[in-house]
Amino acid sequence: MSVTGHALRWHGAGDLRIDRVELPLPAAGQVLLRCAYCGACGSDLHEIHDGPHAIPTVAPHTLSGATAPIVLGHEFSGTVVAVGADVDGIDVGDAVAIEPNYRCGECAACREGRYHTCRHFGFAGLMGNGGMAEYATVPAYMVHVLPAGFDLAQAAVLEPAAVALHAVRRSEIRAGATAAVIGLGPVGLLVCALLQQRGVDRIVGVDPVPERRALASRLGVPTVIDPQAVRDVAAAVRGATGDGVELAFEVVGTQSTFDAALGSVRSGGTVVLLGLTDELRFDAFDFVNNELTVVASVGYNDCHRELIDLVHRGVLDLTPFTADVVELAEAPAVLTAMAAGGTRGVKTLVQCGGESR
Template sequence: MRAAVYYGNSDLRIEDVPEPEPSEGRIKVRVSRNGICGTDLHEYYDGPIFIPPGDPHPLTGKSMPVVMGHEFSGVVADVGRGVGDVQEGDHVAIEPLYRCGECRACRTGRYNVCSKIGFHGLMADGGMAEYTVVPRDQVHRLPEGVPVEMGALVEPMAVAYHAAVQGQVDDQSSALVYGAGPIGIGIWFALRGMGLTEIDVVEPSAVRRKAIEALGARTLDPTELDVPELIADRSGGDGVDAAFDAAGVAPAIESAVQCVGEHRPLVSVAIYDKPLITPLIHLVLRERRIQGTLCYTGEDYRAVIDLMARGHYDTTGWVDTVALSDVVDQGFEQLRAGRRMKLLVDPSR
């Protein structure tokens, strides 16, 4: 079968590799679509970061080279012994986390911060391939009405949904989302799914503002106005109930910490290329906080799939598809240059 195999920095090769078969408790998936995300770009251009170059990962036993791809969906092609509740032909989305089940995080249900966490497609051969094999606990069946191609967006939308949950908001809350890339769009969708109507998306790119405005979002251009001043005027000095940083740049953090109200969070869901120096005085004087967020759990997956089944997510204008053979030049390079927003890889092309 054909697969995108990562050998190291800027070295991703489309190769013929053996087709995997499921062992006990595992499921073979014919991949429909696999999304490219910021983590993949960091691995390709700046890595290896997460992909083990030497000693194998303790949970997967895998090291480089590895088939990339952790945002994917597909059709069950075969099941191993002991799998009785998933059948050949089922449409599925994959929750690509490996967890130890023994550390405190795992024991308390927070396996997304497992001390030995691993990812299918980073620490195990992943979904940028025609077929892949995953453990049963990574599989979520898609209901009728959710196209299997849409299932590839469950993973990034679950990242966004988990971040939205950390904001501790309800349908009476107000929120700011910094960044209108795929995760920022996902946070906006998640907040809307929670009933929020008072949401502003802060984005300097006119192209990205136009894309999310077409979905129905309200935007602010930080190059044209002082966002903290606007929020202070609009809220009578109270600030918003939660802010979310999906931009990953210092100006976003500096703005956001001034916009949240007392005892309220700035939820950080970005990957930061450079160390950030945050003026802590803005946190101290109002007892604001910065809340980290990582990945998701099955609960977030189920919430996103339920919203998808109700037609909540609109991919118009921000999601495109590329062939596996074009994953570098039409995929990674286009995303890095900002010419595309979200790309799904079709392994059959």
């Protein structure tokens, strides 16, 4: 037996297709779901624009066994339609969010609980088939059952929220601290929301995009700076806080934003580096004399249950990230335009067919 549905598949750079895909019923340890929503991530757009970067095209990924064409999308939610053998705690009909990282469970990182840095790490939706589809099959360890009535559109935002939560945890920030967030894309905005949830009310956000700055203000960020309107971003942050911030989150991945983050923190401060780039340089003399710290943050582990609880209790509202929704059939054209530099809302969700709003 099997199910058949439509899926958005990456066949090559600039080559997205809605294909009809047949999925067998789940094997042992697997779960089949009808997808509801799937967020479009910058990593998806990089693959569409000039990939492959992470998508396996020659040798199958070690854990997924997949090669291109790949179903894109790693920020997804849905409803369980079938459960394989040896799966406990997940039932047909359950609403679920997917934590899409593959892990082997055997390498040193996995044994230490740091499965997000697994030696064979990969994402469903990049290194294996993901959630921009009517149906998806995933390992049961990726599945988080949601409370009754949980909004599946918000559930699709839990994945970038987990990136933000992991960074906030890595920062060890305390209530009453001061923080700057350099880059107010979805993850940066979610960092702001989670900092506020932890009692940090002195936050400075920095971004050149007016819509992002406006949303940051609506989310309660008290000071928002347009880097194109000031001569020196670090000086502007210091001017807004008196003596610089205790923590700066760099969420872009460029030399200029890294410089701004380092220049924004006070003596003894910490920069949390989320942005990805090939190389960064810094003034070691200044770095040492001010006893600065740089903490790297990648991905997440064990974040989804906390986030689900925060959203369910109404402490964290992800609805501002669910306004821009496109149908699955529209997604190839929309995502191709976005990959070429077109702009839309802060977060674009693909409605896959498993739920209508």
